[in-house]
Amino acid sequence: MTQVQTTNVAGLDTVCLTKDELADVMVKDCLFSRANKIAPKVVFSSNGQGISLNATDKSFANIMSQADMIHADGQSVVFASKLFTKKPLPDRIATTDFFHNAARKAQESGLTFFMLGASEEESKLACEKMRIKYPTLKIIGRRNGYFTKDQNQEIIDEINALKPDVLWVALGKPKQEFWCIEMRDKLDVGWIKTCGGLYAFLAGTAPRAPMWMQNLSLEWLFRVAKAPKRLGWRYMTTNPHALWLMITRSK
Numbered sequence: 250m251t252q253v254q255t256t257n258v259a260g261l262d263t264v265c266l267t268k269d270e271l272a273d274v275m276v277k278d279c280l281f282s283r284a285n286k287i288a289p290k291v292v293f294s295s296n297g298q299g300i301s302l303n304a305t306d307k308s309f310a311n312i313m314s315q316a317d318m319i320h321a322d323g324q325s326v327v328f329a330s331k332l333f334t335k336k337p338l339p340d341r342i343a344t345t346d347f348f349h350n351a352a353r354k355a356q357e358s359g360l361t362f363f364m365l366g367a368s369e370e371e372s373k374l375a376c377e378k379m380r381i382k383y384p385t386l387k388i389i390g391r392r393n394g395y396f397t398k399d400q401n402q403e404i405i406d407e408i409n410a411l412k413p414d415v416l417w418v419a420l421g422k423p424k425q426e427f428w429c430i431e432m433r434d435k436l437d438v439g440w441i442k443t444c445g446g447l448y449a450f451l452a453g454t455a456p457r458a459p460m461w462m463q464n465l466s467l468e469w470l471f472r473v474a475k476a477p478k479r480l481g482w483r484y485m486t487t488n489p490h491a492l493w494l495m496i497t498r499s500k
């Protein structure tokens with residue numbers, strides 16, 4: 250398995266990689282995992298909400314500490330690494346962008362994807378669109394993210410029957426992180442990657458913030474403007490706290 254350098258931003262060890270480098274690690278790990286029966290690697294991401302939760306919720310912090318890798322989903326995490334650590338991160342790895350680096354590398358190397366999460370319509374549309382965009386990408390299965398605990402075993406069986414290399418999990422933070430750690434030892438996959446609101450972007454039901462907002466670390470503001478009821482409180486409470494943690498807890 251590949252070992253990668255990390256830098257600590259606001260309490261989370263965050264990988265010092267670019268998007269393409271992380272996609273290369275994904276390919277190496279998955280090919281290694283196919284040849285050697287080992288537990289899947291769990292890959293999470295770090296943003297303001299996650300940083301804040303990690304400091305306030307012990308059970309979430311415990312789950313985050315069990316990830317094999319955490320990457321910088323938010324631009325602010327990269328800014329903080331430049332200002333407050335000795336080892337700045339080389340790149341922002343927004344999951345929404347990373348999916349495409351991963352898809353291209355998966356096409357080249359023959360890795361397979363299973364897409365779990367989001368509503369039935371969004372899941373279906375996201376997969377349809379990605380099958381058109383990446384004609385030789387093997388999306389071998391998908392399932393919506395609305396299920397009960399009693400259905401977990403059925404979902405595990407469905408995934409294990411297909412043995413995908415990468416399982417993408419979009420159940421929203423923190424539910425998806427808890428689910429991934431609880432299920433990792435039961436899953437016959439190479440990588441488990443959380444992906445939050447990714448499918449809405451892939452399906453085209455949610456527009457992406459303009460590049461200037463992404464570069465200024467304001468993508469969250471664009472998302473709040475689009476869905477103030479759902480996201481307003483989340484970001485208004487977690488962003489100032491995350492900023493404080495970036496200043497005081499990065500090293």
Ligand code: UDP
Nearest residue numbers: 366367368394395419420421422445446447
């Ligand atoms: N979701 C799901 N099952 C649930 C709760 C949420 O599949 O029980 C999906 C939801 O439909 C959405 C994603 O999880 O597609 C979470 O999106 P959100 O924008 O909250 O994620 P973020 O990227 O902000 O973490």
